[in-house]
Amino acid sequence: MEQKFDAVNDINRSRSNWTIKIRITRLWESPPYPKTCPDNTIDMVLCDKDGSKIAASVKSVFANKFKNNLKEGAVYIMSGFNVVASSSTFRATRHSYKLNFQYQTRIARADDDGSIHQFRFEFVPAVKIISGELDQNILVDVIGRVFNMSEVHESSSSDPNSMRVTIYIEDTDKTQLAITLWGQYANQIVQYMSKNSESAAIVVAFQFCKIKEYSGTRSLSNSMYATRVMINSDIEEIRQFHQGLQPEDLTSPMNRTGHITMTTTTPQEAAFAGYPLSSVDELYQSGDKAIVCILANVIQVNKDRGWFYNACKKCGKKVDPDGPIFWCHSCKGLVNQATIKYRVELMVLDESNSANVTIFDRDVFNIVGLQAPQLHDEHSKGMLVDANHTVNWPVKLDSFVGQTFVFKVAVVKSQWNDFTSFTVQRMTSDPSIIDKFTRYRLAKVDLNATDGNLITADKAMTSPIIDLEGRRLTFTDDANSPSTATLSSGKRSIDEASYEGHSSSEAAKQLVMPKKKIKIEKN
Numbered sequence: 176m177e178q179k180f181d182a183v184n185d186i187n188r189s190r191s192n193w194t195i196k197i198r199i200t201r202l203w204e205s206p207p208y209p210k211t212c213p214d215n216t217i218d219m220v221l222c223d224k225d226g227s228k229i230a231a232s233v234k235s236v237f238a239n240k241f242k243n244n245l246k247e248g249a250v251y252i253m254s255g256f257n258v259v260a261s262s263s264t265f266r267a268t269r270h271s272y273k274l275n276f277q278y279q280t281r282i283a284r285a286d287d288d289g290s291i292h293q294f295r296f297e298f299v300p301a302v303k304i305i306s307g308e309l310d311q312n313i314l315v316d317v318i319g320r321v322f323n324m325s326e327v328h329e330s331s332s333s334d335p336n337s338m339r340v341t342i343y344i345e346d347t348d349k350t351q352l353a354i355t356l357w358g359q360y361a362n363q364i365v366q367y368m369s370k371n372s373e374s375a376a377i378v379v380a381f382q383f384c385k386i387k388e389y390s391g392t393r394s395l396s397n398s399m400y401a402t403r404v405m406i407n408s409d410i411e412e413i414r415q416f417h418q419g420l421q422p423e424d425l426t427s428p429m430n431r432t433g434h435i436t437m438t439t440t441t442p443q444e445a446a447f448a449g450y451p452l453s454s455v456d457e458l459y460q461s462g463d464k465a466i467v468c469i470l471a472n473v474i475q476v477n478k479d480r481g482w483f484y485n486a487c488k489k490c491g492k493k494v495d496p497d498g499p500i501f502w503c504h505s506c507k508g509l510v511n512q513a514t515i516k517y518r519v520e521l522m523v524l525d526e527s528n529s530a531n532v533t534i535f536d537r538d539v540f541n542i543v544g545l546q547a548p549q550l551h552d553e554h555s556k557g558m559l560v561d562a563n564h565t566v567n568w569p570v571k572l573d574s575f576v577g578q579t580f581v582f583k584v585a586v587v588k589s590q591w592n593d594f595t596s597f598t599v600q601r602m603t604s605d606p607s608i609i610d611k612f613t614r615y616r617l618a619k620v621d622l623n624a625t626d627g628n629l630i631t632a633d634k635a636m637t638s639p640i641i642d643l644e645g646r647r648l649t650f651t652d653d654a655n656s657p658s659t660a661t662l663s664s665g666k667r668s669i670d671e672a673s674y675e676g677h678s679s680s681e682a683a684k685q686l687v688m689p690k691k692k693i694k695i696e697k698n
């Protein structure tokens with residue numbers, strides 16, 4: 176008969192005779208304490224068949240008794256611990272208690288029938304890390320596609336622990352997150368990048384990372400010893416993530432050749448890289464499924480369009496009420512509970528025209544700083560307090576008005592009528608990105624000036640620059656010169672974009688600082 180074991184989740188200080196069957200999902204050693212002790216201390220994360228995890232430690236003084244019998248990944252039956260409260264900073268589990276090995280602790284290898292998770296990841300959405308709602312004392316797991324990587328810093332070439340690199344990942348919700356890796360962890364990813372030159376997406380699973388906060392911005396870094404990094408490994412979690420990737424994710428800007436030496440493009444810039452800058456008026460002339468960037472000012476929030484929609488808790492897609500419950504078109508089933516997500520329509524304007532664009536959950540969250548359900552709660556409370564003055568609109572959403580953004584817009588033309596919708600895939604008010612787009616737009620506006628006020632420092636430059644009129648300017652994600660503008664050849668061939676023996680990239684360099692070359696005299 177199968178022996179009954181205690182559930183890890185039940186462990187507390189009320190008794191001491193707990194017997195558990197667990198897998199050591201993670202084991203790491205750290206320097207001896209006290210320092211005079213010959214053996215390292217050993218720390219572990221134990222997981223039972225229910226997926227509950229608890230931390231366990233072997234102090235240096237007992238390490239010699241246990242160290243040869245404890246193997247990461249193996250399954251054991253254990254008993255006779257000292258149960259203590261878990262209160263240190265940077266804890267690997269959320270369990271209120273941890274297990275300290277003592278002299279009378281007993282361990283025995285058990286058969287591994289595969290019923291206990293190998294790693295027991297508990298991935299959290301990056302948005303929860305960024306929003307600050309997670310306890311920063313507890314290490315977190317994330318999974319995502321690497322889309323950018325900083326240059327490698329090494330303060331001492333003789334000390335591998337001084338190596339540092341920041342990688343940028345995008346999770347399943349397309350939220351972007353920076354993770355700074357040090358020492359062996361930095362080395363692990365740099366080695367992988369240099370040895371694997373295939374163009375497939377790189378998916379990385381991180382376990383037990385620290386949440387770092389720096390001037391209000393949160394990112395992750397590895398913990399000294401506990402963190403586990405798995406890069407495109409043959410495990411179910413990474414396979415599933417690969418399967419969920421869209422074709423655009425496979426070709427989007429991860430510069431695989433330049434990143435080892437130097438990549439100065441920020442993740443924000445990468446998101447906007449390679450897309451043509453258009454005027455708002457050009458939005459209406461863009462083809463179905465075109466993706467273009469516009470630089471525009473928000474003149475109003477279209478309140479009559481509402482600000483949220485009901486979303487499936489499982490897949491995050493829109494659900495429709497079906498009696499007291501909901502129908503999810505994506506899951507093709509009824510769901511009992513729905514959450515809400517942001518969907519806000521903005522009227523935006525540049526000097527050419529205005530348009531209504533729809534922005535979604537993450538972009539609204541980035542500006543408002545609250546998740547839709549939180550804003551809903553906050554707003555509802557406010558309405559109770561102020562019952563006579565019912566405003567069915569959270570004023571926080573008005574904070575868009577008057578702001579200038581670069582919007583990356585997907586154009587969708589209806590099959591049934593001539594209606595065209597503009598969906599914002601990403602937006603930013605990052606000054607450096609706005610500045611880039613502003614410079615290129617100034618170049619276009621200046622080039623369109625025909626009232627004779629065009630003054631150029633070098634008349635010879637006039638002709639080639641005017642030749643560029645009407646062609647779209649884009650950024651490329653060239654790691655060596657991220658701020659260099661190049662011409663999008665669009666539907667033209669590269670040859671057509673060349674002229675007078677200049678290559679298109681040479682022509683583009685002449686446009687990098689258009690303000691220096693072209694001035695309009697003020698009357």
Ligand SMILES: [Zn+2]
Nearest residue numbers: 487490503506
């Ligand atoms: Zn669903």
